[in-house]
Amino acid sequence: MNQAKDADQSRMQKIVSLCKRRGFLFQSSEIYGGIQGFWDYGPLGVELKKNVKDAWWRDMVSAHNDLDAPAGAPSAYSMVGLDCTILMHPQVWKCSGHYDLFHDYMVDCRESQKRYRHDQVRGRWAECKDQRIFVATNVEPEEEEEDTQRRAMKFFKLRNKDLDRLSWDGGFASLTTVDTFDQVLGPDAKKLGTLTEPREFNLMFKTFVGALSGEEGAAFLRPETAQGIFVNFKNVLDSTRVKLPLGIAQVGKSFRNEITPRNFTFRSREFEQMEIEFFCSPEESHKWYQYWRDRRMNWYQQMGLSSDRLQLREHDADELSHYSTGTADIEYAFPFLDPGDYGELEGIAHRGDFDLRSHMEGKLDPDTNPLELELNEDGKPRWKGSGQNLSYRNPDPPNETYTPHVIEPSAGADRATLAFLCEAYYEDKAPDEKGKMQERVVMRLHPRIAPMKAAVFPLVKKDGMPDIAKQIYLDLKPHFNVFYDEKGAVGRRYRRQDEAGTPYCITVDGQTLEDNTVTIRDRDSLEQIRVKVDECAQVIRERLQ
Ligand code: ATP
Secondary structure, X not given: OHHHHHHHHHHHHHHHHHHHHOOOEEEOOHHHOOOOOOEEEOHHXXXXXXXXXXXXXXXXXXXXXXXXXXXXXXXXXXXEEOOOOOEOOHHHHHHHOHHHHOEEEEEEEOOOOOEEEHHHOEEEEEEEOOEEEEEEEOOOHHHHXXXXXXXXXXXXXXXXXXXXXXXXEEEEEEHHXXXXXXXXXXXXXXXXXXXXXXXEEEOOOEEEOOOOOOHHHEEEEOOOOHHHHHHOHXXXXXXXXXXXXXXXXXXXXXXXXXXXXXXXXXXXXXXXXXXXXXXXXXXXXXXXXXXXXXXXXXXXXXXXXXXXOEEEEEOOHHHOXXXXXXXXXXXEOOOOOOOOOOEEEEXXXXXXXXXXXXXXXXXXXXXXXXXXXXXOOOOOEOOOOOOOOOOEEOOOOOOOEEOOEEEEEXXXXXXXXXXXXXXXXXXXXXXXXXXXXXXXXXXXOOOOXXXXXXXXXXXXXXXXXXXXXXXXXXXXOOXXXXXXXXXXXXXXXXXXXXXXXXXXXXXXXXXXXXHOEEEEEEOOOXXXXXXXXXXXXXXXXXXXX
16 A cells, blocks of 8 residues: 555655646746745646547537437537636625535644644654644645644654654544544644634635725725626527537636645646536436436546546545535546545536526525525625526427426536656657667657647758758648757757657658658657658558547
8 A cells, every 4th residue: 555655645746846847837936935826837738628628618618519419428418619708796605605505624823823624634643751632744745744744743752762662542533523623733732732623714705896996995806716607697699599408518717715725736826627507307317317427427438537546435424515416527537646546537417407496586595405595784685696687488399387406517627638648658668879779758648638749850860851851840730730950960850749648649750752751750659650651641640539
């Protein structure tokens, strides 16, 4: 188990360093020491993430055929897109429940003035000199052991040679397993009992619109893209005149003031979501739930995530939200997690009519819904809905009117990108120009999402080879993202492209001058084929498909 954990953690460190070295990801505002929970995508990263979002949009929206039911779907359906604002009317968040219910529990440290997420602080019980304390830590998992040992020794005033006087009672556990905090040594504290009791903390970022800085001008950065879709449901129906079932998709930034952002981009404070709200009749909703759950799982598999690291997990009944009759998570065993643990890539939820009814009425059945009608100081109901009629009248017989049920496949673009990066990382050997086997790192990204599709090299910088190579580059550039490189030994150029995940390298060599052919090298199989210069684009296009 420990060996597997060490291997995964060292793999993750290599991925993180490759991301920085090759320009996939940088810490935001790094020259000022960085800002926690925010990440910038570099030249390769921006192409990769854009390709992930484009593949999703194409597969879910633009390439969707409205006329025929795709395999597994109960009937034909429509898919359209939206692009809504990040700031919305504050009432949106009251009716959606985010204003009052979107929170985490956090604990503050009175000594260090730091704030931690209650369920993410871990620690272990230490015993020494007849005292038993819980040494809490908030560092990355690979540093937990060293951090708790160093701080326990300092607390008990032990020197290295006294290490055997310190003993540990059990392994690492969450702070949530500790009932009272008197004997807890906080993650950045030197004294015991400095952590406060857990308190609720709303995750929405607050800002102020216009010149008003008081509560009247208060607004929130959206914590999910979904609400923009719900509040536009009627606009979309009226403007497109499509019939249900209908899916509305949106890709965009969301913001959550996560208390402990961690694990690279996995838990960030600013991230992008790719969400679909799929509106259908209550009778058919369960079939649609199953359809979207399976379809989304297949999508990740087709994009290259291997089945032993990817899983579909149906929530147990006690995990479901009060309005949901089915929720499943698509999860990936990221290498920064403990062996056997999985992190969520996407949730697919059957949300019933909860969202549309909340925005219509602002208040639902008190027996099934915790959003009770409350009055503001001015006597107006706080949970006042829009009052708009968001129900649907079926134009076909039996012409019934109903509030549509919603299936929500909600994915994170950054988490998907991170999973693709983790899955793609391989170390193996490839021959250099002299045929000697050399270690290489290769990012086996699916060709659809690879930042560059091909690189073009002249073998040497003479005999007119650069001119031919540049012409090939110029011919390919309008079709796909291509890179030109003539610097250094060709073996090194291949390896740089392997690290960037470029599926094909085209090389102009001595034979090109004789018969107008070039080699195309396959990143994964290392196979090299010769093709005519003017067939290059066609051959690569076929292989990319
Ligand atoms: P988690 O339990 O990991 O916080 P969640 O269940 O709150 O996630 P949802 O509200 O269902 O997440 O959001 C849908 C998707 O948005 C998630 O599956 C994930 O891919 C992405 N996402 C959510 N929070 C973050 C975050 N802080 N950083 C990056 N991606 C996120």
